Amino acid sequence: MRRLRQRHLIALLAATLAASSASAQTLYVETGRLIDGVTDTVRTGQCVTVEAERIKAVAPCGKTPDGATRLDWSGLTVLPGLIDLHTHLADLGQSADLAAPIKASPAETALVGARNARVTLNAGFTSVRDVGTYRGLTDVTLRNAIDRGDVPGPRMWVAGAYLTIPKGGGELNGVVPNEELPADMRLGVAATPEEAAAKTAYLLDHGADFIKTIATGAVLAIGTEPGAPELTVEQLRAIVKVAHARGKRVTAHAHGAIGIQNAINAGVDSIEHASLADEATLQLAKKRGTWLAMDIYNGDYIDDVGTKEGWPEEYLRKNRETTDAQRTAFRRAVELGINIGFATDAGVYPHGLNARQFAYMVRYGMTPMQAIQAATGHASVEMGRADIGAIVPGRFADMVAVKADPIADIRALEQIDHVMKGGVIVR
Known part of the structure; x- marks a missing residue:
């Protein structure tokens, strides 16, 4: 039982350290389809740069910025949290x-x-x-x-x-x-x-x-x-x-x-x-x-x-x-x-x-x-919040990703594949 508790504590500590590390690093998120939450256009080939919990930039994908980690969501529809x-x-x-x-x-x-x-x-x-x-x-x-x-x-x-x-x-x-x-x-x-x-x-x-x-x-x-x-x-x-x-x-x-x-x-x-x-x-x-x-x-x-x-x-x-x-x-x-x-x-x-x-x-x-x-x-x-709800520069890097296209089938949002909150991947 003591060993089980120790393993649990070690896993919990590792997850905590991983979350802390993830929140500090720069991410370069490659999206498949991007719905930004404020316009009616679904864009493709867009990459979202995340830095210090916030969205720094949204632009056509290119070379991964120096020091950034590229996150491949290219097969997914990405939306604001x-x-x-x-x-x-x-x-x-x-x-x-x-x-x-x-x-x-x-x-x-x-x-x-x-x-x-x-x-x-x-x-x-x-x-x-x-x-x-x-x-x-x-x-x-x-x-x-x-x-x-x-x-x-x-x-x-x-x-x-x-x-x-x-x-x-x-x-x-x-x-x-x-x-x-x-x-x-x-x-x-x-x-x-x-x-x-x-x-x-x-x-x-x-x-x-x-x-x-x-x-x-x-x-x-x-x-x-x-x-x-x-x-x-x-x-x-x-x-x-x-x-x-x-x-x-x-x-x-x-x-x-x-x-x-x-x-x-x-x-x-x-x-x-x-x-x-x-x-x-x-x-x-x-x-x-x-x-x-x-x-x-x-x-x-x-x-x-x-x-x-x-x-x-x-x-x-x-x-x-x-x-x-x-x-x-x-x-x-x-x-x-x-x-x-x-x-x-x-x-x-x-x-x-x-x-x-x-x-x-x-x-x-x-x-x-x-x-x-x-x-x-x-x-x-x-x-009355200008810091959430959209994938645009300056907002919190809160995003979700789904395999299916919610514009074609809105029920796709009932099965979220990935969640990010403040630049940290939750799942």
Whole structure:
């Protein structure tokens, strides 16, 4: 047993040293087909020079630069590292057990999050926006651990907690009286605009990168209805005022049309779900330039697996009432040219399956290139990041490679062959 432990430690040390070495060296990546994430052109014969975690140059291939290592991806399609704008890495995942989040300690939740992060990175998602956890600030802990190099995972931008009304769609309802929930499960609960502003400041002071609000009821929350508004316009405006004053963005969980309109009128930057958006609501989003993050894959997963596993009938009913409506709204949003980012709600289904949504986005109106850009260049714009999402000089050297051509078959992205994050080959 001692020898096994020694061999494991030696292998772990070797992998650590290899990663450190790889991050310091210059790479010259020869691509077969190159999709840069910002233009519609698929280029061939291009080489990407990577130096100090960043892309230094993209140009027709030639002689390997002095001191660089040539990486042969000439038989592959190379794309920017993928971005998922709606994940829940720092949480346990959805199940039939309503009490699961309270049964797990913050430490256990963070360890589960570390596993989720590794799986997500291996699936080709090198950046994620993590939009809330029941155990408040666990996502901050996970992000910091990834940034330090303690655990492998994507770049994370985190919300810290849900900003929600008491007993609203961001609370763990139906387990114990909400007032008896642990304090870290109610960090974002606010009953007034003043409380909403104070909770916003608290989360930003404690490491949140952006703010996630709950503007309507939720599908996967007991006692709330997706079409019903929750946070008021006044509360939402108070949140937006504090966040924007600090240069931070605000997104709103909102299914129903009134709740979506409330959030847009309050000045939020993006809408999660938008399941019941009507024509007037979509036109308002287009007029204001509000981004939509619509998780149009997981409705099928909830209906299938949730039914088999005995999830609450309330969940299943609300999922049936929103799934087809959301896909209709998505198709119309594409037709209108509304800003749409790739967002899956990973955690409702197992992490690592994020790329299954691409086929749904194509089925409901996008071209394969539009779907890819929604998860690369366009996603980086929604996040306000100029350092990820594209294979252009100056950005982080986050890239994925696949054998098949995703423009011909978007499902190719469900089987990523190679992943690079910051110039380090992950797989």
